[in-house]
Amino acid sequence: MTQAVIRYSPKLADGYPSVKGSLLSGDPEAWNLAWLSHDFSKGPHFNPHFSTLIRRTVQFALKGGGIDLLDMVPMALKVRGLLRLPPAQAVKYIACMEHLTDTPMFAAYGTAWVDLMLERSRLYREPDDHMDTLVVDLSQAQAVINASK
DSSP, rough: OOOOOOOOOSSOOSSTTTTTSOOOOOOOOHHHHHHOOGGGOOOSSSOTHHHHHHHHHHHHBBOOOOOOEEEEEEGGBBHHHHHHOOOOHHHHHTTTTTGGGGHHHHHHTTTHHHHHHHHHHOOOOTTTTOOOOOOHHHHHHHHHHTTTO
């Protein structure tokens, strides 16, 4: 049984002009990692090699490290597999990887990358999440609670 991909971003990759038609638009797990690693609403990433760094990090093997260019390692044993988990959980596992410092994204951006992913993972909301409802008084709070049941 395969696990469905959770899209972390509010819009599809092609919904961001700087991503449309890029390597990231056709790869949901790579797009999830890219979205965690950069705020595309502010425009494209400054590094022209950003997409390649993302793709190689997604191919990184969890056990033993290294980039799996030949696709010999099962998806569940690569960073790609982690990016099918909810974002906070995926980032937690990535941040604790034994060979984290060997990943292309860490090599390029260091701990600032991990900190940014942790921060951006908190932006994720389930599609039917009512947490963004502005509550002014207690009766509204009760209505929100009842709607979420």
